[in-house]
Amino acid sequence: MQQITQQPSVIRHTRAGKINIRSGNRVSIVLRATLWTLGALTVLAFFFFDYTGFRPLQAIPETLYNLKAMFLEPKLSHFGWGEAAMQVAITLGLGALATVFGAVFAFFLALGAAENLSVPWLSKSIRVVVAFVRAVPTVLWVLIFAIAAGLGSEAAVLGMLFHSVAYLVKAFSEAFEEVDPKILEALRSTGAGWWQTVVHGVLPSTFTYLLSWTFLRFEINFSVAVAMGAAAGAGGIGFELFMASGFYFDLREVGMITYMILAVAIVLEVFSTRLKSRVYSAD
Amino acid sequence: MNETVLKKRKFQMTMLFLGVIVLTYLSAWVTDYGFVSSLEAVPGAMLWMASNLLVNGEALGKLPDIMEKLLETVFMSIAATTIAAALSLFLAIMGSKTTMVNRAFGAVSRFVASLSRNIPVVAWSLILLLSFGQNSVTGFLALFVGTVGFLTRAFIETIDEAALGSVEALRATGATYWQIVSKAVVPQGLPQMVSWVLFMIETNIRSATLVGILTGTGIGYMFDMYYKTMNYEVVALITITIVLAVILIELLSTRIRKVIL
Amino acid sequence: MPLLEVNGLSKSYQPGNPILKDVSFSVEEGEFVAVIGPSGAGKSTMLRCLNRMVDIGEGQVFFDGKDVGAQNKRGLRDVRKNIGMVFQHYNLVPRLTVIENVLHGRFGYKSTLQGVLGRFTEAEKRKAFELLEKLGIAEHAYKRCDQLSGGQQQRVGICRALIQDPKIILCDEPIASLDPNSSKVIMDHLKTISIEFGITCIVNLHQVDVAKDYANRIIGLKKGEVVFDGPSLLLTPQFTDEIYGMKTAVETRELITV
Ligand SMILES: Nc1ncnc2c1ncn2[C@@H]1O[C@H](COP(=O)(O)OP(=O)(O)O)[C@@H](O)[C@H]1O
Numbered sequence: 048m049q050q051i052t053q054q055p056s057v058i059r060h061t062r063a064g065k066i067n068i069r070s071g072n073r074v075s076i077v078l079r080a081t082l083w084t085l086g087a088l089t090v091l092a093f094f095f096f097d098y099t100g101f102r103p104l105q106a107i108p109e110t111l112y113n114l115k116a117m118f119l120e121p122k123l124s125h126f127g128w129g130e131a132a133m134q135v136a137i138t139l140g141l142g143a144l145a146t147v148f149g150a151v152f153a154f155f156l157a158l159g160a161a162e163n164l165s166v167p168w169l170s171k172s173i174r175v176v177v178a179f180v181r182a183v184p185t186v187l188w189v190l191i192f193a194i195a196a197g198l199g200s201e202a203a204v205l206g207m208l209f210h211s212v213a214y215l216v217k218a219f220s221e222a223f224e225e226v227d228p229k230i231l232e233a234l235r236s237t238g239a240g241w242w243q244t245v246v247h248g249v250l251p252s253t254f255t256y257l258l259s260w261t262f263l264r265f266e267i268n269f270s271v272a273v274a275m276g277a278a279a280g281a282g283g284i285g286f287e288l289f290m291a292s293g294f295y296f297d298l299r300e301v302g303m304i305t306y307m308i309l310a311v312a313i314v315l316e317v318f319s320t321r322l323k324s325r326v327y328s329a330d
Numbered sequence: 331m332n333e334t335v336l337k338k339r340k341f342q343m344t345m346l347f348l349g350v351i352v353l354t355y356l357s358a359w360v361t362d363y364g365f366v367s368s369l370e371a372v373p374g375a376m377l378w379m380a381s382n383l384l385v386n387g388e389a390l391g392k393l394p395d396i397m398e399k400l401l402e403t404v405f406m407s408i409a410a411t412t413i414a415a416a417l418s419l420f421l422a423i424m425g426s427k428t429t430m431v432n433r434a435f436g437a438v439s440r441f442v443a444s445l446s447r448n449i450p451v452v453a454w455s456l457i458l459l460l461s462f463g464q465n466s467v468t469g470f471l472a473l474f475v476g477t478v479g480f481l482t483r484a485f486i487e488t489i490d491e492a493a494l495g496s497v498e499a500l501r502a503t504g505a506t507y508w509q510i511v512s513k514a515v516v517p518q519g520l521p522q523m524v525s526w527v528l529f530m531i532e533t534n535i536r537s538a539t540l541v542g543i544l545t546g547t548g549i550g551y552m553f554d555m556y557y558k559t560m561n562y563e564v565v566a567l568i569t570i571t572i573v574l575a576v577i578l579i580e581l582l583s584t585r586i587r588k589v590i591l
Numbered sequence: 592m593p594l595l596e597v598n599g600l601s602k603s604y605q606p607g608n609p610i611l612k613d614v615s616f617s618v619e620e621g622e623f624v625a626v627i628g629p630s631g632a633g634k635s636t637m638l639r640c641l642n643r644m645v646d647i648g649e650g651q652v653f654f655d656g657k658d659v660g661a662q663n664k665r666g667l668r669d670v671r672k673n674i675g676m677v678f679q680h681y682n683l684v685p686r687l688t689v690i691e692n693v694l695h696g697r698f699g700y701k702s703t704l705q706g707v708l709g710r711f712t713e714a715e716k717r718k719a720f721e722l723l724e725k726l727g728i729a730e731h732a733y734k735r736c737d738q739l740s741g742g743q744q745q746r747v748g749i750c751r752a753l754i755q756d757p758k759i760i761l762c763d764e765p766i767a768s769l770d771p772n773s774s775k776v777i778m779d780h781l782k783t784i785s786i787e788f789g790i791t792c793i794v795n796l797h798q799v800d801v802a803k804d805y806a807n808r809i810i811g812l813k814k815g816e817v818v819f820d821g822p823s824l825l826l827t828p829q830f831t832d833e834i835y836g837m838k839t840a841v842e843t844r845e846l847i848t849v
């Protein structure tokens with residue numbers, strides 16, 4: 048390399064006297080601080096764990112053996128294929144109900160939450176309530192409804208509804224806020240009322256987004272419904288999974304049920320990915 | 331021509347709504363769901379909550395125990411997410427089309443991610459519970475496995491976006507694979523990835539409650555215990571502490587995100 | 592011996608659809624060559640064959656006496672570090688600082704570990720500042736690249752290529768995303784570089800007038816074939832029509848039918 052003639056005056060030096068090449072701005076400081084904190088907390092976490100009955104030398108080979116039995120020799124023993132299909136349908140049904148109702152409620156709430164369609168106080172309060180609802184785990188909602196309203200699909204759907212609404216309000220209101228202000232202005236200038244603006248301006252330009260988000264939530268709700276079946280007695284394939292593993296200790300049945308859940312989940316994922324890419328390529 | 335398009339759209343919309351209505355009825359039938367009874371249940375449930383989920387002095391006495399379990403759960407989520415993020419970063423680099431080493435590695439990494447993401451966390455908890463027993467490690471592993479799948483997918487998207495031109499440019503300078511990954515792909519994608527990690531920590535605290543119920547650990551187990559013994563005052567207190575923890579973390583993440591993104 | 596020699600280069604991405612057909616030319620040290628042709632003619636593909644960013648199909652590329660197509664991984668790295676490259680979309684890492692992006696040009700000289708750890712010598716850093724100074728953007732050295740204008744980013748891209756100490760610089764439509772003023776600044780810089788440092792430049796362009804203003808020599812590419820190769824002065828309007836003629840006709844026809 049050719050020799051330096053003069054040093055540009057803008058060069059900054061580190062404390063060690065070397066030329067600094069980092070910007071040292073807030074972004075990289077916060078980023079690094081976050082990473083270090085997460086790392087430190089992770090190390091710390093292992094001191095807070097409860098290790099009762101944890102024998103890694105035994106557990107690891109045992110897990111491998113169990114996994115082999117589950118996934119290489121899957122078999123249904125306590126119920127037949129028809130029953131299994133029925134249970135999957137129940138789980139899908141729970142997910143679908145929570146999603147459909149959730150989407151309807153979320154649509155109206157999101158209109159109130161979107162800053163460009165609503166007034167600040169309403170939008171703020173809806174956001175606060177949604178943040179609170181989101182913070183309570185779904186399983187707690189379901190369990191609380193189960194005592195209050197009695198066990199059954201009603202409690203499960205109502206409990207799942209809370210999170211679905213919270214999730215979709217966030218997604219929908221963001222979609223509404225991205226509507227071109229010119230479209231809204233044009234409609235308003237023709238004397239259209241608020242509802243007309245929504246129906247003729249907001250809805251047509253966001254409908255495909257709403258649909259794709261709703262389907263994504265359905266995908267999530269399927270696995271939530273599995274979880275509610277297992278942890279909150281909501282029925283469906285999740286409950287069978289819980290019985291097979293916690294009650295009968297039937298590894299092969301656990302494997303078979305897991306395969307069924309996996310198959311449905313992958314189909315839903317492929318479907319929603321397709322839908323998403325179609326929506327995004329359309330515009 | 332415009333009219334036929336409009337007509338077609340109208341027809342599609344009608345079909346969609348009909349389809350949703352049929353689907354709803356079918357779902358209600360198969361799950362034995364009563365529209366009327368569920369509507370009736372809501373006011374009752376609200377009333378019940380308002381009158382039963384009240385924290386009293388006796389429940390507050392349990393606060394130290396609750397805080398300990400909550401802390402265990404929060405730490406479990408952070409550890410599971412952070413370690414999962416490290417593995418996901420590796421899998422995502424292997425799985426992304428822009429930075430993949432070869433097709434076979436890419437396919438394997440995407441397959442592993444899909445498996446771990448599409449088998450619900452509940453299933454992982456129940457599978458691991460059988461051999462690892464009732465302790466934090468089981469919960470940690472269940473969260474870890476589920477998180478790997480989710481983060482790998484998110485990171486692959488991030489890398490694909492981040493790596494657009496700079497990878498080509500660095501390849502042209504004669505940079506090696508790991509130089510390109512560490513100096514172009516990772517620095518560009520890092521803020522977005524950290525944002526996903528923060529999101530996942532928050533999600534995992536909620537999932538940890540569920541996992542805790544199943545694996546008998548952490549705050550979830552405590553909730554389950556008082557729930558089953560119908561000590562609703564403590565149940566209310568536990569719920570409140572979880573909500574506060576999640577909201578606190580969410581506020582913190584939002585502030586971090588504001589700076590880094 | 593010429594610095595670069597291309598012999599019977601053919602390339603296709605899908606069988607039966609050749610993008611380059613039997614392209615041959617050679618470039619001497621210090622030449623400033625413009626490659627012109629309509630979009631889709633294969634300019635980018637040809638440029639990327641020169642440093643094997645895309646695999647060479649048939650034919651040979653000799654750079655500095657080495658057969659580029661026959662190099663192993665290590666040899667290819669050696670070839671590439673002597674070839675700078677400048678892109679239409681700058682291809683910087685937007686979140687990193689200008690100075691960091693410039694130093695990326697040194698990776699070819701470093702072991703993987705040195706690169707990963709970001710170990711640059713003081714001499715390299717000083718050289719980077721000097722280059723930035725030369726291209727008039729030293730005051731932005733500590734800014735993130737995404738805070739710069741397009742013209743400034745392209746200058747960072749040129750610095751990144753220059754710090755490689757290259758024997759040749761390949762530019763793929765360096766001004767296609769820039770306004771006329773910035774375009775002029777960039778082309779002036781490229782010209783200066785080629786004269787002052789004696790670095791050979793091959794520049795893909797689609798503006799014929801710019802090519803004629805700056806280049807000593809023009810290569811016209813049409814549907815993957817070289818249809819003109821000679822001094823800029825000899826590029827007559829007839830040749831320009833020959834290179835672009837078909838395309839404008841097709842475009843007008845399309846316009847009419849739409
Ligand atoms: N990676 C690729 N795979 C397949 N086809 C390609 C690829 N890159 C370019 N092509 C095709 O090769 C032709 C020439 O492209 P290119 O070299 O970019 O031309 P130019 O730079 O002159 O516009 C185009 O028809 C383009 O579609």
Ligand SMILES: [Mg+2]
Nearest residue numbers: 634635636764
């Ligand atoms: Mg091109």
